[in-house]
Amino acid sequence: MLDLYVEILKQLLKEELYPADIADLCFSIMPGDKGIILKFSGYNQKLHLLLEAVINHMAEFENSLTPSIFEALKEVQGRYYYNSCLKPKRLGQDLRFSLLTHVHWNAVDKHAATSRITVSMVKAFARHFVEHLYIKSLVQGNISEQQAIDACKNIVDILKCSPLLPNKYPQLRVMQIPLGEHCCRVKSFNSQDPNSSVTNYYQSGPISIKSLCIVDLLMLLMEEPVFDVLRTKEQLGYHVCSSVRDTFGILGFSVTVNCQAGKHRFSKILKNMKEKELEEVRSSLIKLKQLSDIHLKEEVSRNWNEISSGDYLFDRLEREVSCIKDIKMPEIRKWYNDHVLCGNKSNLRKLSVQVTGAADAGETPQTQEQQPPSHSRVHGHSKTRQPLQKCSSIHNGLTVELSLQFVAEGDTDGHTKKHFITDIEDFKNGLFIYPISRIWP
Numbered sequence: 001m002l003d004l005y006v007e008i009l010k011q012l013l014k015e016e017l018y019p020a021d022i023a024d025l026c027f028s029i030m031p032g033d034k035g036i037i038l039k040f041s042g043y044n045q046k047l048h049l050l051l052e053a054v055i056n057h058m059a060e061f062e063n064s065l066t067p068s069i070f071e072a073l074k075e076v077q078g079r080y081y082y083n084s085c086l087k088p089k090r091l092g093q094d095l096r097f098s099l100l101t102h103v104h105w106n107a108v109d110k111h112a113a114t115s116r117i118t119v120s121m122v123k124a125f126a127r128h129f130v131e132h133l134y135i136k137s138l139v140q141g142n143i144s145e146q147q148a149i150d151a152c153k154n155i156v157d158i159l160k161c162s163p164l165l166p167n168k169y170p171q172l173r174v175m176q177i178p179l180g181e182h183c184c185r186v187k188s189f190n191s192q193d194p195n196s197s198v199t200n201y202y203q204s205g206p207i208s209i210k211s212l213c214i215v216d217l218l219m220l221l222m223e224e225p226v227f228d229v230l231r232t233k234e235q236l237g238y239h240v241c242s243s244v245r246d247t248f249g250i251l252g253f254s255v256t257v258n259c260q261a262g263k264h265r266f267s268k269i270l271k272n273m274k275e276k277e278l279e280e281v282r283s284s285l286i287k288l289k290q291l292s293d294i295h296l297k298e299e300v301s302r303n304w305n306e307i308s309s310g311d312y313l314f315d316r317l318e319r320e321v322s323c324i325k326d327i328k329m330p331e332i333r334k335w336y337n338d339h340v341l342c343g344n345k346s347n348l349r350k351l352s353v354q355v356t357g358a359a360d361a362g363e364t365p366q367t368q369e370q371q372p373p374s375h376s377r378v379h380g381h382s383k384t385r386q387p388l389q390k391c392s393s394i395h396n397g398l399t400v401e402l403s404l405q406f407v408a409e410g411d412t413d414g415h416t417k418k419h420f421i422t423d424i425e426d427f428k429n430g431l432f433i434y435p436i437s438r439i440w441p
Helices: 002-022 044-059 067-086 088-100 105-115 118-129 145-159 209-233 274-288 296-309 317-322 328-340 383-389 426-428
Strands: 028-030 037-043 180-187 196-207 239-247 249-260 349-356 376-379 391-395 398-402 406-409
Touching: 002 028, 002 037, 002 044, 002 067, 002 118, 002 296, 028 044, 044 145, 067 088, 067 105, 067 118, 088 105, 088 180, 088 196, 088 249, 088 349, 105 398, 180 406, 180 426, 196 209, 196 328, 209 239, 209 249, 209 274, 209 317, 209 328, 274 317, 296 317, 328 376
Parallel strands: 180 349
Antiparallel strands: 028 037, 196 249, 196 349, 239 249, 376 406, 391 398
16 A cells, blocks of 8 residues: 555656756655655755655645546556566565565565555545654755754644654564574466576574674675686576675575576585685775765765664764674684584574576476476465465456465475475464564674
């Protein structure tokens, strides 16, 4: 509902705010994890007028929305979700968040829900959305403190909103992956696409400055081996990357491979780290974190991330540089050995998310009647959320049905291997949920 609300709001603003765009006054409206995000930039003399125009449209949204605009943008939004499901990389990212976060609605859920939304539902949502708000603001640039305060007060005056009750403030919490390996493998929705995507995610725990710096160094040390082994030698994929993952205060890292179907095996990529490599990597990482901002928007973006996350560590880079200087190779080796399969596995919490393409897409189009490989099982969608995760909608005059098909390997007796996930809600049921996490020094 929020995504559709934002798209309609942007459409309603296009004609009125076209002159602002010509005058180099910029704005963006985006759905966020906890609400909507408004960004404004440009010449400060008229910027407050742009803000007021957007807020006025939010206040008058219910009266401005027409059935024709609603139907047109509802179709566009449904098509966007559908196209997201067709891309293995995007679908894999969505599945990872579905498995890691306590509450997450993936593109399949949203596609299903969009088909049921009516214009009256959107109007009711818009009316209730602005009744109680918790507003965070960041103002930087050629503007006085009083002007910034007045602009924020003006938002409240126009919307006539009340404070959001503390128990209504959205809290994003993360599930703790059980010790060991776990795999979620699904079929790609596009039977004509041979591309697959594999992401191996390794969860650590609540983030700290030191643990974040260790993983930063580890990712730089892994960068060349990941590319050399997985792409050049093993030739597993055309896109290979390793990344630090800060999932709402819970630290981890991932290795992602986009490849052709049938090549979703995952090889060892982390080699014994040499002492001489550390100093070079350490120096490069420090230089990267000490780069000066070229544009104001770079500093604004960094400060806004601190505000939106609730960490408020505006000297984060200075703290990280100080910490990086003191990290020794034994600490990196120990962290690595604790978290990966070829180590001591004391904190191995691995989640492999795999979206498999059609192995024969280039030759014979895959059909629903084709049988899965031997020793594999294809499962329907999660029963607990079946109404939202399977739906029919119409695109270009054709009825489109979206339903995840989980694929699990079986043992010699025909039973599904325990580490394969065939129901998202069933997997999450009973898992420990991390408390709200903030980074600590």
